[in-house]
Amino acid sequence: MTYELKEYPDRELMMMDLADLIATELRGTLRHEDRASLAVPGGTTPGPIFDTLSALHLDWDRVDVMLTDERWVPEDSDRSNTRLLKNRLFRDAAQAARLVPLYGGTDTPEESLDALSAGVEAALPLSVVLLGMGADMHTASLFPGADRLEEALSPRAPALLPMRAEGAPEPRITLTARVLNGAMSKHIVITGDAKREALEKAAKTRDSMEAPVKAVLKGAVVHWAQ
Numbered sequence: 001m002t003y004e005l006k007e008y009p010d011r012e013l014m015m016m017d018l019a020d021l022i023a024t025e026l027r028g029t030l031r032h033e034d035r036a037s038l039a040v041p042g043g044t045t046p047g048p049i050f051d052t053l054s055a056l057h058l059d060w061d062r063v064d065v066m067l068t069d070e071r072w073v074p075e076d077s078d079r080s081n082t083r084l085l086k087n088r089l090f091r092d093a094a095q096a097a098r099l100v101p102l103y104g105g106t107d108t109p110e111e112s113l114d115a116l117s118a119g120v121e122a123a124l125p126l127s128v129v130l131l132g133m134g135a136d137m138h139t140a141s142l143f144p145g146a147d148r149l150e151e152a153l154s155p156r157a158p159a160l161l162p163m164r165a166e167g168a169p170e171p172r173i174t175l176t177a178r179v180l181n182g183a184m185s186k187h188i189v190i191t192g193d194a195k196r197e198a199l200e201k202a203a204k205t206r207d208s209m210e211a212p213v214k215a216v217l218k219g220a221v222v223h224w225a226q
Helices: 011-030 047-053 081-088 092-096 109-122 149-153 177-181 193-204 212-216
Strands: 004-008 036-040 063-067 069-071 128-131 160-163 172-175 185-191 221-225
Touching (some): 004 011, 011 036, 011 128, 011 221, 109 172, 177 212, 185 212, 193 221
16 A cells, blocks of 8 residues: 555534644645645635634634645636635634645636746645545546646646636646646545545556546545545
């Protein structure tokens, strides 16, 4: 097994423990670095983690926060991960953190790619990354069958890539596997039996193109609750 699995008796405890762990790891980085960087997923699952993390004490003004991926929609859209992040994490003590944007307001992600990539590159390597995973074994916006998946999984990939996939209603922009694997601490949070089964299937497959999460499993800590 290339990853560590931590099981929790319930989701609430898992979310609280993860928030504490992330804060501890960021504090550890800040003890010997000027700044720390944190990448987090969108979607509904990590919301409770953000709620707890936002109130925890650390030098948030020295922390750069970015999403692992973003839908190419305006920030006022219900589908905007940036909107979720601002509503759930950038509150209380964490208001002082610096947001590294993954949305540029242009018609396509390609038009904003250079500017957004420069912001991401300046915050690398990531101190801590938190990832989610879908039942289809995608993580970030690394979807099976996505148009630039092979490039995004390459160890020579740029930091950031546009991504389009069947079933994704709008274009995406995503951190690549190289950036995610370069993080000093790597966590994946999943819930329920279906995702646990998908994780085990991904770990056994040889082809990351079929199970993109496989590309970031090595050295990760997977946190699971029913």
